[in-house]
Amino acid sequence: xxxxxxxxxxxxxxxxxxxxxIRGVTNLLADLLGKNPxxxxxxxxxxxxxxxxxxxxxxxxxxxxxx
Amino acid sequence: xxxxxxxxxxxxxxxxxxxxxIRGVTNLLADLLGKNPxxxxxxxxxxxxxxxxxxxxxxxxxxxxxx
Amino acid sequence: xxxxxxxxxxxxxxxxxxxxxIRGVTNLLADLLGKNPxxxxxxxxxxxxxxxxxxxxxxxxxxxxxx
Amino acid sequence: xxxxxxxxxxxxxxxxxxxxxIRGVTNLLADLLGKNPxxxxxxxxxxxxxxxxxxxxxxxxxxxxxx
Amino acid sequence: xxxxxxxxxxxxxxxxxxxxxIRGVTNLLADLLGKNPxxxxxxxxxxxxxxxxxxxxxxxxxxxxxx
Amino acid sequence: xxxxxxxxxxxxxxxxxxxxxIRGVTNLLADLLGKNPxxxxxxxxxxxxxxxxxxxxxxxxxxxxxx
Numbered sequence: 195x196x197x198x199x200x201x202x203x204x205x206x207x208x209x210x211x212x213x214x215x216i217r218g219v220t221n222l223l224a225d226l227l228g229k230n231p232x233x234x235x236x237x238x239x240x241x242x243x244x245x246x247x248x249x250x251x252x253x254x255x256x257x258x259x260x261x
Numbered sequence: 262x263x264x265x266x267x268x269x270x271x272x273x274x275x276x277x278x279x280x281x282x283i284r285g286v287t288n289l290l291a292d293l294l295g296k297n298p299x300x301x302x303x304x305x306x307x308x309x310x311x312x313x314x315x316x317x318x319x320x321x322x323x324x325x326x327x328x
Numbered sequence: 329x330x331x332x333x334x335x336x337x338x339x340x341x342x343x344x345x346x347x348x349x350i351r352g353v354t355n356l357l358a359d360l361l362g363k364n365p366x367x368x369x370x371x372x373x374x375x376x377x378x379x380x381x382x383x384x385x386x387x388x389x390x391x392x393x394x395x
Numbered sequence: 396x397x398x399x400x401x402x403x404x405x406x407x408x409x410x411x412x413x414x415x416x417i418r419g420v421t422n423l424l425a426d427l428l429g430k431n432p433x434x435x436x437x438x439x440x441x442x443x444x445x446x447x448x449x450x451x452x453x454x455x456x457x458x459x460x461x462x
Numbered sequence: 463x464x465x466x467x468x469x470x471x472x473x474x475x476x477x478x479x480x481x482x483x484i485r486g487v488t489n490l491l492a493d494l495l496g497k498n499p500x501x502x503x504x505x506x507x508x509x510x511x512x513x514x515x516x517x518x519x520x521x522x523x524x525x526x527x528x529x
Numbered sequence: 530x531x532x533x534x535x536x537x538x539x540x541x542x543x544x545x546x547x548x549x550x551i552r553g554v555t556n557l558l559a560d561l562l563g564k565n566p567x568x569x570x571x572x573x574x575x576x577x578x579x580x581x582x583x584x585x586x587x588x589x590x591x592x593x594x595x596x
Contacts, residue, residue, distance in 0.1 A: 195516060197331055197369055197469045201438055202495065209311050211494055213322070216314030218490045223468075226482050227475055233516060235331055235369060236314040237268055239306075239440075244410050247417030247437035248463060248501060255414070262382060264335040264532055264570055269361065276445050278360055280456070283448030285356045290334075293348050294341055300382060302532055302570060303448040304402055306440075315329060315367060335572055343512050347523070350515030370515040371469055373507075373574075378544050381551030381571040389548070396583060398465055398503055402532040403562065412561055419557045424535075427549050428542055434583060436465055436503060449530060449568060477579050481590070484582030504582040505536055507574075 195233045196223050203253050204240035212238055262300045263290050270320050271307035279305055329367045330357050337387050338374035346372055396434045397424050404454050405441035413439055463501045464491050471521050472508035480506055530568045531558050538588050539575035547573055 198219050207215075216236045223229040243253035265286050274282075283303045290296040310320035332353050341349075350370045357363040377387035399420050408416075417437045424430040444454035466487050475483075484504045491497040511521035533554050542550075551571045558564040578588035 195369070195471060195514070195521065197371065199467045200491075201465045202491075202497070203463060207495055209319075209321070212311055213314075213319050214494050215490065216319060217317045218494065219487060220314065220317035222483065222486045222490065223470075226479055226486065227470065229470070232316045233367070233369075234315065234317070235329070235367075237308055237331065238312040238314075239308075240312065241438055241440075244413055245439040245441070246463070247414075247421065247439075248435065249433045250418045250421035250435070252410075252414050252417060253463065254410070262337060262380070262387065262570070264572065266333045267357075268331040269357075269363070270329060274361055276453075276455070279445055280448075280453050281360050282356065283453060284451045285360065286353060287448065287451035289349065289352045289356065290336075293345055293352065294336065296336070299450045300568070300570075301449065301451070302530070302568075304442055304532065305446040305448075306442075307446070313329070320329065343520075343522070346512055347515075347520050350520060351518045354515065354518035366517045368516065368518070371509055372513040372515075373509075374513070375572055375574075378547055379573040379575070381548075381555065381573075382569065383567045384552045384555035384569070386544075386548050386551060388544070396503070396538060396581070396588065398505065398536040400534045401558075403558075403564070404530060408562055415561050416557065419561065420554060423550065423553045423557065424537075427546055427553065428537065430537070434501070434503075436463070436501075438465065447530070454530065477587075477589070480579055481582075481587050484587060485585045488582065488585040500584045502583070502585070505576055506580040506582075507576075508580070 196229050198234070198236045199239065200236065201239045201241055203243050203246050205243065207240065263296050265301070265303045266306065267303065268306045268308055270310050270313050272310065274307065330363050332368070332370045333373065334370065335373045335375055337377050337380050339377065341374065397430050399435070399437045400440065401437065402440045402442055404444050404447050406444065408441065464497050466502070466504045467507065468504065469507045469509055471511050471514050473511065475508065531564050533569070533571045534574065535571065536574045536576055538578050538581050540578065542575065
């Protein structure tokens with residue numbers, strides 16, 4: 195019955211990677227807490243780097259500084 | 262004053278259906294709990310089927326299996 | 329498959345009112361969008377009036393001003 | 396360590412405005428609550444006006460009525 | 463940099479189980495998507511069974527029916 | 530019309546600090562984006578340190594290590 199929301203920046207996660215993430219989190223909740231996988235919901239939000247901030251800066255700016 | 266967030270898969274809900282959903286939820290909160298419709302906020306998120314999982318699988322995969 | 333999160337202030341909603349709200353929202357999603365009730369999840373968060381603001385003021389202050 | 400999610404309607408906020416918003420909220424949490432800016436995360440969601448309701452109506456309809 | 467919100471019913475998850483869940487999800491995001499664990503945030507919400515509905519019923523009612 | 534959700538650890542923020550945070554964020558959205566304060570909603574969630582993880586560890590453990 196758990197509900198999991200995962201927010202990541204939109205930077206090219208593939209269909210297969212997202213499917214693996216959903217499977218992995220669902221299994222983790224079953225293994226650690228005995229939660230029923232059939233009613234475990236996982237929703238992934240992919241967020242533009244302009245819309246995500248950490249340390250008071252957007253990820254867009256952080257990526258530019260690293261280059 | 263309530264805030265409602267509705268997440269559904271992005272599979273063609275129309276502008277009119279979303280307007281009805283917003284009206285319906287707002288009325289429900291007024292009728293059942295006496296909440297003021299004027300400050301009731303409803304936000305609908307439409308999520309790609311690749312990004313929604315249940316039972317450890319994405320909705321994309323589930324839709325394919327049904328066919 | 330929808331997921332609905334309803335946030336209201338913690339001001340005495342009863343067990344029965346919350347059950348009615350869950351039933352009502354689930355029916356609405358089935359009637360308007362054809363969503364399967366068996367996998368529709370509704371989570372209600374009850375928030376302290378000190379922790380909810382509108383118009384730049386907490387609900388606690390708003391309630392006091394009305395008296 | 397705080398996490399802040401800001402939902403606004405998608406009506407043309409610029410990259411610079413969003414960067415200022417992230418900086419401003421991060422500073423506010425540092426100034427008022429002593430929170431470490433380095434681990435303060437801010438995520439902005441821009442929502443279509445069809446998907447946002449207040450007073451039982453979508454913002455799309457509200458904008459049309461004002462004209 | 464990911465942010466993960468896990469909602470489960472409040473039914474006795476221990477401090478150790480929650481710590482394992484946080485560690486497990488953080489590792490999964492590092493392994494599958496190469497996300498930096500140092501800025502991965504996980505927040506667990508434990509929700510009363512009266513406030514969680516699936517299939518139009520609260521978990522409280524579901525638990526009673528099973529007995 | 531914006532909706533802001535702020536999650537912080539439950540470590541003694543006072544009623545006054547939370548009121549200031551609500552006022553500050555509401556003003557920021559008015560100043561930077563011209564958003565109407567009357568319909569700006571801010572909800573603060575205070576989360577137990579056992580339920581918040583960063584770097585794969587709970588805040589409870591992090592606080593103990595610092596001592």
